[in-house]
Amino acid sequence: MSGGTWIAVDGGQSTTRARASWTTEDAAVAGFIQTTDGFAAVAANVSAALAAVPDAPGTIDRLVVGHTGLPIDHASRDRLARMLLADHPVREVVLAPDEVTAHAGALGGPGVVSAVGTGCVTLAVDAEGRGHRIDGWGFLFGDAGSAFSIGRAALEAALRSDDGRNPPSSLVAAVHEVFGGSPRDATWALYQMTDRIDRVARFAPRVIEEAEHDAAAAAIVRHAAEELAHACATAAEALPGIDRVAVTGRLIAPGSRLEREFIDALAARAAHLLTVPSAGSPLDGAARIAADGPSIYRPLVEILTRPESSAA
Structure with a gap:
């Protein structure tokens, strides 16, 4: 399905963004707030982002949703995908945890990526698509090193x-x-x-x-950097053969105090790991999957395709 029309969504706690193959302007709407509605709230947030994008020229071949609010169980994700298929003119829905789209945007290949935003999650992926996630447990129980x-x-x-x-x-x-x-x-x-x-x-x-x-501020930033380094080193240990690490997010911009502290902390924990620049954002990662397919991330995403008989 590569080369067709697509739309990608990156849903965060502060902002949800969308990018489509038929327009050059990204759209942005308010982020996701966790409610008791579960996946219905995610669907509403995704729909708001899609509504902010100019209308597609026809049926959309692929919708990729990378979202912090994705449910963790398969049954709920399947219901969410079916809801999105029913509500929007798309042939295929790909649901990707936000750590997967962050990884695809930052590296697009084997390695460790720590995505630092309102929350924080770290993911290691090897050449076979096996993944190991660290943190991302939300503001009450995790997200160490996050904004x-x-x-x-x-x-x-x-x-x-x-x-x-x-x-x-x-x-x-x-x-x-x-x-x-x-x-x-x-x-x-x-x-x-x-x-x-x-x-x-x-x-x-x-x-x-x-x-x-x-x-006091310096101690807080140093502690955050040490938490990020700990997560990256632990993730790399879980999957043999990984030697690259990237961090992504505006908070940890190149040259920032947080990035400098992170590089020092990672070197102290795992000197063999090479810190490389992030190639792009989670939205870039969602767009990459939308345009080219899941590639090595196939084991980490869920795909639901509309039956041909019901395609628009």
């Missing part, structure tokens, strides 16, 4: 500095500037907000800036 984890730790550090338990920190002033109030007022307000995960995560870039001159 949310950095932002949450910084807000806690600011609270402790403000009430006297910790030494003075520039994070207190940063909270005032970013959230418009004291650490106490800011965190109280966040408890009332439905988008608090996104808001806390968006504080992370400022924390990384503060790390250049503030001890």
Whole structure:
């Protein structure tokens, strides 16, 4: 099916993006918020992204959905794929966990990729398509090294500095500037907000800036980098023959404090691993799978094809 019309979706907690083969402009809508609706909420989020893309010239050959909210069980994923087939004029639906599209975008081949966004997940893939995932368990139980984890730790550090338990920190002033109030007022307000995960995560870039001159912020960033390095080294150990590592995400941009700390931490843990630049984003990865097919990622994705008799 390579070479046909396709559309790719990258669904995150902050933003969901879509790219189509028939237009040069990517579309973006609000990200995914976990609800009790499960896969129905994912379907609604994907549909919103597709609606933001100009209409296709006809039936779409392949829809690839890489999404942080994909259910973990096969039955629910099958129901989600069937729902998307029923709701949209597509011949084939490919459901890919967001760590797979991140891997396809960053490397497109064997190696380890850590995707650092609002959340964080690390995936090792070998030449046979076997995968080993580390973390990505969400803000309550995981996502170590993520933007949310950095932002949450910084807000806690600011609270402790403000009430006297910790030494003075520039994070207190940063909270005032970013959230418009004291650490106490800011965190109280966040408890009332439905988008608090996104808001806390968006504080992370400022924390990384503060790390250049503030001890508390520097410790938070260093800890995040060590968590990312630990995940990458562990993932590489799980699949023999892997020697490449890439990190992807705007938070860990080339030359950033977080990237520098990560490179140092990975070298200390696994000096044999080579850090390589990320070739692209998770949306690039979803688009690669949409245009060229799953390739080595076939064992890691689920595909549902519309019966020919019912194709539009």
